[in-house]
Amino acid sequence: MTTIVSPVGSAIARANSDRSGALVGYLPVGFPTLDASIDAAVALVENGVDVLELGLPYSDPVMDGPVIQAATVQALKNGTRLGDAFRAVERIRARVDAPVLLMTYWNPVLQYGVDRFADDLVSAGGAGLITPDLTVDSGADWLVTSDRTGLDRVFLAAPTSTDERLRLAVEHSRGFVYTVSTMGITGARADLDAAARTLVTRLREQGAESLAVGIGISTAEQIAEILGYADGAIVGSALVKALADGGVPAVGRLAATLAGGTAR
């Protein structure tokens, strides 16, 4: 049996040995335009983001709050197609070295073909997928395909998950376990739920070696706090808002500020 080396897992491990942990940054493909979304993603990495999470715009994003919904609706209106995600990954990887995960709802992958999607993502230099509406128990075909291609697969763990389900998520995730900080959809929150810390402890008990906390995170202080007990912190809506309000320079500046939260 060959061991798959996870590009995302390695980047997170490196960030944890150099600093207090990893910063994972989310932006949707095609917002405000395809070119600007690529420039913005590059700016994230140049300003200290360790792992990129590129969102594939989808018509029915049930896990996303108003900020990301508005951005992805705009991206779809701009004519963003599924193939643009692969082109974006390729162009970003040509400019910066951070691993790039695609965050996608499951139907676009199904329609493209799970194997074909994985092969094209590998060709583009992508690291793997985050699947917000595909759980381990519904994802048999993705488990097979990701093992064949060596792509990372990030499953979600929620405060309401049973220990048995946490074990499944830990056992089958590669790269990291996406630790849902609070019950709710994406969007910045002033107070992070104490549930995040509890959930991280429960995931560690199930053997999690690499986990990143997401949903509701928007400040360097929150990141510093989270990295006290988790391996990574994920920021989405706050970055999207900065990009919407102030363009690429603004999102780069916010990334630099947030990266301050990863200092030891």
Place this chain on the structure above:
Amino acid sequence: MTDTTQTSTTPAAPTPDAAPSLRAEAGPFFGEFGGRFMPESLIAALDELDEAYQLAKLDPEFHRELAELGRTYTGRPSILTEVPRFARHAGGARIILKREDLNHTGSHKINNVLGQALLAKRIGKKRLIAETGAGQHGVATATAAALFGMECVVYMGEVDTERQALNVARMRLLGAEVVPVASGTRTLKDALNEAFRDWVANVESTHYLLGTVAGPHPFPAMVRDFVKVIGEEARQQVIDLTGSLPDAVTACVGGGSNAIGIFHAFLDDPSVKLFGYEAAGLGVDTPQHAATITKGRPGVLHGSRSFMLQDEDGQTLDSHSISAGLDYPGVGPEHAWLSSIGRAQYLPVTDSAAMAAFRLLCTTEGIIPAIESAHALAGTIELGRELGPDATILVNLSGRGDKDVETAGHYFDVLDEQGNART
């Protein structure tokens, strides 16, 4: 073993019991359709609901309570009405309506709502949320919330709050909060998205009372079980009335709850043909329709795998129908399965055909149907002409048309632009 014993056992092998009942499907999968494609945050709630439902299913007290509510609150059993004057326009076939329009709150939706509300009470939820298109399901949910003393929030696409203003008022009078949904296409599918988002955030206090046989397991099977009383009653009523089973059973199909409700009791009666009529809007050769099985292909929407209207990339397409209740780009997985195995046929009916049938039932029988149900009537007219005067057709008249008077009034020009009666 001798040849004799073999020949004596061989004919016994294919007993009637050996044919699997099509009525036994309990999910999560119906053939290759169904499943549970949902955020992890909701899985615990779905499991909790599934467990509670499996227990309730075995509990005679639950069934007794539900039947009691049906009898004393909904008005069950609903009656059959034979419509000979209407039938003259349908090839003279014998046409019998199952009158779900006479239920309290005006449609079949109350059956599912009372079942789920009772279940929500058992698992200690204090708050009901629902999506609604035409407003029928929202009204039914607001009604049940009032009856059980629960808080109620109904999500409704902004487009639908405008075209179904009367039902918005009705829900508010019943004490529910109606939230117009401005995201996406601002119709039923976006109302579902918003209800799921609410549920993710409030899952501990809240039951999501999904209004149709779609969504993640256990909803398709559970909602089916709560509405199948329609067909169970109707099957016996038709036999009592005519002495035999009908030749065909028809219903309109949006998400598919009224259709599965009347189809289910007949699934193991192979002589009974089942027809579901989808909304063809301006026509299935235009982009303006909601004919999901006719024109869609399999995909995942709102938690289950079924037919759906989508583009090449798997983005959900906008649907269109004059009827808000059928204006949905997906369909329940059990219908996708029944279509794939050929047990039921799904055919498109345009806005104009539905409106003609609407008018016809009004003027020939004195019954104003919901525009949703008028799609079933329009399909039945065609079917009656095909099957001829010897055929008996049972139609699920799923709802009444009070809520549609404004739409129909404008359509037939009996109301002016301001909504006043023409002089």
